[in-house]
Amino acid sequence: MAPKFGVLALVEAKLGKEQEVWDFLNGGREIVLKEPGTRTWYAFRVNDYTFGIFDTFDTEEDRQAHLNGAIPAALGEHGPTLLSKDPDIKLVDLIAVK
Secondary structure (H helix, E strand, C coil), rough: CCCEEEEEEEEEECCHHHHHHHHHHHHHHHHHHCCCCCCEEEEEEEEECCCEEEEEECHHHHHHHCCCHHHHHHHHHHHHHCCCCEEEEEEEEEECCC
């Protein structure tokens, strides 16, 4: 069964905090490994200061469990010191998956 639901979050690092955002996202992998409903989780860098997270889920319930979990809570806690603005979070429906 292919995942049908996703979350795309883009974050922008404060000037001089780029490595800290990188490290924060890299550390998120260990947290997400404990989430059975998160099918895939990607942390990526778009440019010098823009980073992102993309997750996939089989059900809406799994997506909501993730959104109420440790990664969003950590973003809420550390975001004000690391990010230049609030994360841009989009809920997406997956059309095709390979």
